[in-house]
Amino acid sequence: MPTSEQQIIHRVSALVAADSVSSPDPRWDSSNRKVIHHIAEYAEGDGWAVEIQELGSGANTKANLIASLGDCCEAGGQPSGLVLSGHTDTVPFDAGGWDSDPLTLDERDGRLYGLGSTDMKGFFAVALEAAAAFDPKEFKSPLYLLATADEESTMRGARSLTRDYLPQARAAVVGEPTDLRPMRMHKGIMMQGVKMRGRSGHSSDPDLGNNVIDALPTLLAVLSNYRDELAQKFRCELMAVPVPTLNFGCVHGGDSPNRICGELDFSFDVRMLPGLEYQDVERDLNSRLVEIAALHGIDIEMRRLVEPVPAFEQAKDSELVIACEAASGHVADAVNFATEAPFLQSLGLETIVMGPGSIDVAHQPNEYLPLDQIQPAVETLRALIRRYCL
Numbered sequence: 001m002p003t004s005e006q007q008i009i010h011r012v013s014a015l016v017a018a019d020s021v022s023s024p025d026p027r028w029d030s031s032n033r034k035v036i037h038h039i040a041e042y043a044e045g046d047g048w049a050v051e052i053q054e055l056g057s058g059a060n061t062k063a064n065l066i067a068s069l070g071d072c073c074e075a076g077g078q079p080s081g082l083v084l085s086g087h088t089d090t091v092p093f094d095a096g097g098w099d100s101d102p103l104t105l106d107e108r109d110g111r112l113y114g115l116g117s118t119d120m121k122g123f124f125a126v127a128l129e130a131a132a133a134f135d136p137k138e139f140k141s142p143l144y145l146l147a148t149a150d151e152e153s154t155m156r157g158a159r160s161l162t163r164d165y166l167p168q169a170r171a172a173v174v175g176e177p178t179d180l181r182p183m184r185m186h187k188g189i190m191m192q193g194v195k196m197r198g199r200s201g202h203s204s205d206p207d208l209g210n211n212v213i214d215a216l217p218t219l220l221a222v223l224s225n226y227r228d229e230l231a232q233k234f235r236c237e238l239m240a241v242p243v244p245t246l247n248f249g250c251v252h253g254g255d256s257p258n259r260i261c262g263e264l265d266f267s268f269d270v271r272m273l274p275g276l277e278y279q280d281v282e283r284d285l286n287s288r289l290v291e292i293a294a295l296h297g298i299d300i301e302m303r304r305l306v307e308p309v310p311a312f313e314q315a316k317d318s319e320l321v322i323a324c325e326a327a328s329g330h331v332a333d334a335v336n337f338a339t340e341a342p343f344l345q346s347l348g349l350e351t352i353v354m355g356p357g358s359i360d361v362a363h364q365p366n367e368y369l370p371l372d373q374i375q376p377a378v379e380t381l382r383a384l385i386r387r388y389c390l
């Protein structure tokens with residue numbers, strides 16, 4: 001095994017051991033500082049300049065790390081540097097389901113098992129190794145390494161970035177596990193809650209209240225008509241599910257058969273195709289909810305359960321897509337999960353999702369990074385660094 005691969009394994013091992021669960025559930029949520037600390041140490045040791053972006057205060061404080069390599073000021077013209085971007089956090093885990101300790105990297109069967117090994121702490125070790133082959137004095141444009149917080153929960157890290165942190169960047173690779181295939185598109189996601197308020201009362205006389213369950217069929221009909229409308233308007237064959245979806249997730253309301261139901265909570269998600277903005281979905285639905293409220297004489301209020309993640313699309317003829325197709329040997333495709341890509345793209349960067357390992361083993365026990373993808377990942381990133389930075 002070459003020493004460079006040993007160093008990668010050593011680093012992945014330390015990053016996996018640095019627990020960094022992020023979750024909307026405060027019982028699980030923890031700081032990502034240990035991961036940031038390790039990446040900062042490795043990057044500084046390799047000659048990168050490291051900057052930390054603090055994200056709020058409190059017990060589980062979090063941070064983004066932005067490192068840059070190559071002290072080059074591009075005089076005038078377009079910025080042309082490259083960003084290699086990953087998230088530092090993992091999802092919560094069930095240690096009982098694992099065959100080894102999730103926080104201790106276990107090498108067996110040609111795989112590195114550990115929580116976050118592929119999603120996506122391994123990427124940082126691979127990215128640092130890719131950069132180590134270059135003399136930054138020869139860079140015409142800088143290389144950036146970005147390590148974000150809270151991707152698995154709120155995407156607060158990526159939402160907090162500004163262009164000031166990446167002044168000379170033109171393109172970004174989000175190293176989520178895609179088996180090293182470039183992905184230029186994914187759906188967005190929004191999760192909404194609807195509260196319906198009528199009036200409770202004795203069930204013996206319907207006039208003693210206003211039953212919100214009576215309005216539920218109207219709500220469901222309106223939402224399913226809207227879903228059909230979206231499927232008529234938006235279609236993308238690159239996606240496994242080629243239309244936007246709207247899923248009825250849960251409904252809670254009422255307390256007793258002999259009481260008029262006065263209050264009901266309903267929630268759903270919408271997965272948007274590129275071109276369908278969450279603001280438009282909210283506007284469309286709000287105007288329809290006003291009509292349902294008037295029809296049934298009840299109050300209806302819709303709210304975001306989480307901040308939406310926009311859909312993402314990088315044009316298939318853009319420079320980065322063509323460069324990644326050449327470097328990886330695969331035609332760019334679409335993925336079925338949301339990433340930080342739309343937030344980086346909103347900073348004016350051409351953006352692609354491409355990294356080692358498979359999403360199929362992420363977010364579950366026995367997550368692993370296949371050893372035989374490490375060197376190809378390093379080489380693919382080197383090809384991109386050569387193109388953008390030299």
Ligand SMILES: [Zn+2]
Nearest residue numbers: 087119120176
């Ligand atoms: Zn991920």
